Amino acid sequence: MEHLTLIIGVVIVTALVFDFTNGFHDTANAMATTISTGALKPRTAVAMSAVLNLIGAFLSVEVAATISKGIIDEGSGVRPEVIFAGLVGAIIWNLLTWLAGLPSSSSHALFGGLIGATVVSVGWDAVHMDAVVTKILIPAVAAPVVAGLAALLATRLTYRLAAGRDPKDTTKGYRAGQIASGALVSLAHGTNDAQKTMGVITLALVTGGVIAPKSDPPLWVIVSAAMAIALGTFLGGWRIIRTMGKGLTDIQPPQGFAAQTSSAAVILASSHLGYALSTTQVCTGSIMGAGKGRKAGVVYWGTAGRMAAAWGLTLPAAGLVAGAAAFLADRGDWGVTAVAVLGLAGCAAVWLASRRNAVTHHNVNDVETRETVSVIIPSPPAPAVKPAPQATV
Amino acid sequence: MDIDWAALGQVFGVSVAVTVATVGLFTLGILGTSRRTRPAEAGAEAVVTGPSAGARAGALVSFALCGAAVAYGIWIIVAG
Numbered sequence: 001m002e003h004l005t006l007i008i009g010v011v012i013v014t015a016l017v018f019d020f021t022n023g024f025h026d027t028a029n030a031m032a033t034t035i036s037t038g039a040l041k042p043r044t045a046v047a048m049s050a051v052l053n054l055i056g057a058f059l060s061v062e063v064a065a066t067i068s069k070g071i072i073d074e075g076s077g078v079r080p081e082v083i084f085a086g087l088v089g090a091i092i093w094n095l096l097t098w099l100a101g102l103p104s105s106s107s108h109a110l111f112g113g114l115i116g117a118t119v120v121s122v123g124w125d126a127v128h129m130d131a132v133v134t135k136i137l138i139p140a141v142a143a144p145v146v147a148g149l150a151a152l153l154a155t156r157l158t159y160r161l162a163a164g165r166d167p168k169d170t171t172k173g174y175r176a177g178q179i180a181s182g183a184l185v186s187l188a189h190g191t192n193d194a195q196k197t198m199g200v201i202t203l204a205l206v207t208g209g210v211i212a213p214k215s216d217p218p219l220w221v222i223v224s225a226a227m228a229i230a231l232g233t234f235l236g237g238w239r240i241i242r243t244m245g246k247g248l249t250d251i252q253p254p255q256g257f258a259a260q261t262s263s264a265a266v267i268l269a270s271s272h273l274g275y276a277l278s279t280t281q282v283c284t285g286s287i288m289g290a291g292k293g294r295k296a297g298v299v300y301w302g303t304a305g306r307m308a309a310a311w312g313l314t315l316p317a318a319g320l321v322a323g324a325a326a327f328l329a330d331r332g333d334w335g336v337t338a339v340a341v342l343g344l345a346g347c348a349a350v351w352l353a354s355r356r357n358a359v360t361h362h363n364v365n366d367v368e369t370r371e372t373v374s375v376i377i378p379s380p381p382a383p384a385v386k387p388a389p390q391a392t393v
Numbered sequence: 394m395d396i397d398w399a400a401l402g403q404v405f406g407v408s409v410a411v412t413v414a415t416v417g418l419f420t421l422g423i424l425g426t427s428r429r430t431r432p433a434e435a436g437a438e439a440v441v442t443g444p445s446a447g448a449r450a451g452a453l454v455s456f457a458l459c460g461a462a463v464a465y466g467i468w469i470i471v472a473g
Contacts, residue, residue: 059471134396144399150409154416161420166430173423184466191470258416266408272469275400296414
């Protein structure tokens with residue numbers, strides 16, 4: 001029992017750390033263009049997003065009965081060690097992509113981690129590959145297309161309607177609209193993503209016999225998950241905000257507004273219609289669509305390509321790290337300890353590497369202008385990835 | 394493998410329609426409430442005119458519809 005309690009404590013702490021990385025990884029989704037168009041000052045934007053994430057986390061307590069939406073057969077021996085290893089994989093991948101300034105889906109990282117850990121610990125049979133395709137891969141491919149097209153059409157429309165008007169007169173209105181739609185995205189994010197963590201913790205508590213199966217998450221779980229995601233959001237994932245706000249296209253207030261509104265509409269419409277599309281992919285697609293929608297608008301495909309590569313790698317990479325972690329954690333207490341130590345070392349290494357080229361709210365919008373260049377090769381905003389090889393062991 | 398193309402198509406259509414409608418309405422609202430600056434030309438000063446009462450009324454209706462869309466969005470979030 002003592003062992004059980006310790007591992008469950010470890011899972012809870014790790015889940016909250018993941019929740020925190022989820023927060024700062026995804027701030028960009030709601031706020032990148034709000035910041036890059038100057039609709040809100042960087043600190044104000046992340047503070048607003050943090051508060052809305054906090055509120056969002058309390059809005060709905062309908063935590064999914066399964067953390068993995070049927071991707072993993074959770075009855076087949078998913079023990080706390082497996083969840084722990086999966087979380088470690090997700091955290092490490094979130095940190096590495098943050099270091100590279102690449103927006104990747106935190107949900108994909110979590111699923112990838114859980115799949116990898118389950119495969120090593122239980123076997124391939126416990127993973128439903130059908131569900132991986134229908135619930136992860138197809139939504140991930142569809143999201144940027146749907147959101148991109150919506151944003152492209154909306155951008156064209158708004159520029160056509162406002163043609164002949166001085167941008168000086170309309171910019172204020174566009175910025176106000178952008179703030180409203182960014183707020184909606186933040187709220188939806190808090191509700192969705194904090195619930196994932198609540199689900200993980202609740203599952204761990206159930207497996208440990210601390211609470212009865214199928215019970216609602218205890219209040220302290222809701223409060224701590226809400227706090228963790230809000231704190232992470234407030235910290236601001238400035239590297240990713242820079243990439244999405246400045247690295248994909250040169251975005252003007254009308255485009256920012258069209259992109260944000262498209263993101264909010266697609267996220268809410270898709271989840272309401274029961275076919276949830278990945279938030280990160282939706283927001284990125286919106287920005288690119290808005291970039292293409294303006295006359296003479298450009299999309300920096302180099303950045304977009306690196307992003308797409310990161311998306312493709314998220315599932316397998318988080319899965320590999322989690323698989324290795326599961327292999328170690330399965331050895332017993334010393335294995336769990338080793339994973340925890342290695343995971344912490346990995347986090348520290350990423351953090352140290354990020355100090356070499358820090359991106360903060362001071363310099364988030366400072367990117368070399370590329371207007372005069374005809375062939376555009378975006379300069380990477382962060383140092384090369386993979387600084388922490390020891391983390392993957 | 395069972396890919397729900399109908400649901401995906403529905404998401405596609407609704408998303409695009411809602412986005413374009415909201416952005417269009419909000420743009421009309423902005424145009425109806427903002428002042429109009431005619432840039433200075435040869436021999437003429439820049440002219441700034443306010444919106445007419447009709448334009449303002451139409452803009453308020455547009456903004457109200459956008460507000461309703463946001464309220465519906467929040468309802469979707471809360472109702473899960």
